[in-house]
Amino acid sequence: MLRALDIRDLLIIDHLELTFQPGLNVLTGETGAGKSILLDSLGFVLGWRGRAALVRQGAAQGEVMAEFELSPGHAARAVLEEAGLPVSDSLILRRVNTADGRKTAWVNDRRCSGEVLRALSETLLELHGQHDDRGLLNPRGHRAMLDTFAGAAPLLQEVRTAWTATAKARKAVESTRRALEAVRAEEEFLRHSVAELDQLNPEPGEDESLDAHRRQMQAAERIRGDIARAYGLLSEGAEGAMGEAQRWLEAVAGDADDGLDAPLAALGRAMIELGEAQDGVERFLEGLEFNTSDLEDCEERLFAIRALARKHNVQPDDLARYAETLRDKLQALDAGDQDLADQEKALRAAEATYATAAERLSARRRDSAATLDAAVMAELAPLKMERAVFETLITPTEAGPDGVDGVAFAVATNPGAPAGPLNKIASGGELSRFLLALKVCLRGDDDAKTLIFDEIDRGVGGATADAVGRRLRALAEGSQVLVVTHSPQVAAQGAYHWRVQKSVQAGVTLSDVVALDREERIDEIARMVSGDRITPEARAAAGALLLQE
Numbered sequence: 001m002l003r004a005l006d007i008r009d010l011l012i013i014d015h016l017e018l019t020f021q022p023g024l025n026v027l028t029g030e031t032g033a034g035k036s037i038l039l040d041s042l043g044f045v046l047g048w049r050g051r052a053a054l055v056r057q058g059a060a061q062g063e064v065m066a067e068f069e070l071s072p073g074h075a076a077r078a079v080l081e082e083a084g085l086p087v088s089d090s091l092i093l094r095r096v097n098t099a100d101g102r103k104t105a106w107v108n109d110r111r112c113s114g115e116v117l118r119a120l121s122e123t124l125l126e127l128h129g130q131h132d133d134r135g136l137l138n139p140r141g142h143r144a145m146l147d148t149f150a151g152a153a154p155l156l157q158e159v160r161t162a163w164t165a166t167a168k169a170r171k172a173v174e175s176t177r178r179a180l181e182a183v184r185a186e187e188e189f190l191r192h193s194v195a196e197l198d199q200l201n202p203e204p205g206e207d208e209s210l211d212a213h214r215r216q217m218q219a220a221e222r223i224r225g226d227i228a229r230a231y232g233l234l235s236e237g238a239e240g241a242m243g244e245a246q247r248w249l250e251a252v253a254g255d256a257d258d259g260l261d262a263p264l265a266a267l268g269r270a271m272i273e274l275g276e277a278q279d280g281v282e283r284f285l286e287g288l289e290f291n292t293s294d295l296e297d298c299e300e301r302l303f304a305i306r307a308l309a310r311k312h313n314v315q316p317d318d319l320a321r322y323a324e325t326l327r328d329k330l331q332a333l334d335a336g337d338q339d340l341a342d343q344e345k346a347l348r349a350a351e352a353t354y355a356t357a358a359e360r361l362s363a364r365r366r367d368s369a370a371t372l373d374a375a376v377m378a379e380l381a382p383l384k385m386e387r388a389v390f391e392t393l394i395t396p397t398e399a400g401p402d403g404v405d406g407v408a409f410a411v412a413t414n415p416g417a418p419a420g421p422l423n424k425i426a427s428g429g430e431l432s433r434f435l436l437a438l439k440v441c442l443r444g445d446d447d448a449k450t451l452i453f454d455e456i457d458r459g460v461g462g463a464t465a466d467a468v469g470r471r472l473r474a475l476a477e478g479s480q481v482l483v484v485t486h487s488p489q490v491a492a493q494g495a496y497h498w499r500v501q502k503s504v505q506a507g508v509t510l511s512d513v514v515a516l517d518r519e520e521r522i523d524e525i526a527r528m529v530s531g532d533r534i535t536p537e538a539r540a541a542a543g544a545l546l547l548q549e
Contacts, residue, residue, distance in 0.1 A: 001480045002125070002450045003090075004067040007041045009059035010097075012511045018498070024476035026494030027484045027513070028524055033500045034511030035484045039127070039454060042066065045095045046125065047105065047117030055099050065094045068124055074448050075123035080107070083116045091124075093117065127452045128435050136409070136435050136442075137422055143365075143407035145442050146392060150368030155361040156402065162354035163401040169347040176343055180336040183329055190330050193312070197323035202305050207316035210302040217295045227281060234278045242271055358403045362394070365405055369394055372441060379437035379471070384464040385430065388412065390437070391419045409438065432456040433468065440471050450480045457487040469493035488528040492545035497521045521546065 007016045012034060029035050044054060045064040055062040068091040070076055080087045086108040095105040095117070105112050107120070128136055136145070147156055183190070246267050253260045309316040369392035376390040389412040397406035410419035413430055422434055436456055457468045469490035475481055476495070485491055497516045502509060516524055522542045523534060530538035 001069045003069050006065040008063045009056040010041050010054050010062040011037050012509050021496050022480050023495035024473050025482045025496045026491045027498045028491050029500030033502045035500045045093050046121035047114040054097050061096050061098045063096045067092050076120050079119045085110050125450045139408045142409050146407050149372050150364050152364050158357040159361050159403050160401045162357045166350040166354045169350040173343045173347050176340045190326050194326050202319040204317050214298045361403045362405050375441040376437050379440050382467040383433040432458050453483040457485050457490045465489035488525045499524050
């Protein structure tokens with residue numbers, strides 16, 4: 001609920017403080033007194049698009065502050081929490097416009113963007129009038145209004161959940177199809193490459209092992225001859241000469257008085273060492289034995305591994321892992337058709353669930369549309385529009401999270417005439433009455449919003465104006481309604497009454513708003529009845545209107 005509005009240096013207002021109450025709040029005044037400026041100021045602090053130049057001439061800046069009272073479950077609390085702004089029972093909005101056009105806004109003393117203000121305004125206030133494109137005249141909101149009237153929130157949630165599941169299933173199918181198409185494009189390459197790799201079957205580390213073995217065999221060819229010649233000398237020349245020398249020395253050792261014992265012992269040790277040398281060289285020679293075809297085979301495999309690695313632009317040691325990757329792709333391709341079939345089946349099931357939920361929602365909308373049409377028609381009769389026709393049009397539209405229905409409110413003001421959009425068919429006075437009847441019928445769980453009706457009684461008078469006023473008063477029960485009016489019958493229905501007036505002070509035109517007591521209300525309503533000259537008859541009529549409250 002709007003509690004207070006403080007305006008400084010905007011247009012023809014120097015400083016204005018207003019305190020509003022629950023129920024029906026009425027603002028009256030002569031044409032041009034500044035009633036629209038109040039709405040412009042309120043729209044400014046709520047972030048709405050409006051006049052470009054708002055700052056009062058000669059002032060450095062203009063400022064508007066609005067205070068709202070928030071109920072415990074008010075939707076504005078969620079907006080504040082999402083924006084990281086302080087949340088309390090009192091919401092204070094302040095916005096400043098400098099003379100050079102810069103705008104700055106605060107919410108509960110925290111800086112915020114115009115986007116946050118507009119999000120809050122959607123939860124705080126509704127403006128209805130002949131030129132309003134944010135409320136009932138905006139066909140983009142008609143479907144949501146019908147759903148609220150129908151109590152279709154649970155069905156709508158089912159549709160949205162089904163739509164999300166369908167979108168997810170469709171995305172999975174499309175992703176699998178793209179993946180399969182990409183794999184199929186290289187299927188021939190994959191199968192050939194996997195066969196080639198499987199045939200070669202390279203192992204990690206094999207390149208290094210083959211290269212070392214090849215170098216060993218190549219080295220063996222170079223050194224084997226020299227080692228063989230050395231082995232021949234060790235096993236034939238050296239061994240024979242040392243053996244012959246040992247025999248000669250042993251034959252004369254007995255006549256040498258032990259003088260040859262040490263040489264013979266050393267020669268024995270040398271024979272042993274020589275034998276070990278012969279065995280070692282022999283074993284090494286045996287290790288150098290290989291067929292020339294072994295070297296050819298080694299080189300052929302080594303070159304094949306390296307050629308395959310270059311072909312696939314990987315390291316030789318990564319060939320086995322690369323082969324596994326290609327096999328996985330082939331396996332995905334082979335299993336992909338079944339996966340795709342399963343996903344397409346899941347998509348069909350999700351689409352069927354969505355279609356069922358959407359049809360239930362459509363049925364609820366159709367039934368509720370008929371109920372709403374009847375309710376609006378019942379409201380139109382007391383407003384002297386019993387011959388008019390109101391119709392909620394439901395047309396097929398592209399499937400989406402809100403179902404498959406387009407909803408638009410249409411009217412026909414003359415019997416037999418085709419129905420058309422509210423703002424295209426109805427005249428000013430008729431439009432106002434249509435809007436009021438519709439709002440009375442749609443009023444439901446949005447009582448936390450302040451409703452503003454800007455000259456919604458335009459073009460009507462007498463009993464019709466009285467009917468408008470009574471409906472506005474009924475609409476304000478348990479909530480808050482602000483109405484700008486030129487109708488004495490409507491003004492008389494208000495629980496609180498303000499007069500907007502204009503004066504010239506020191507050559508400067510200023511606008512002011514005055515709260516009226518009962519006697520002042522009689523004078524103001526009498527002025528509305530008779531004009532500038534208030535007659536006793538007009539005062540009597542005004543008193544009679546107030547007695548009908």
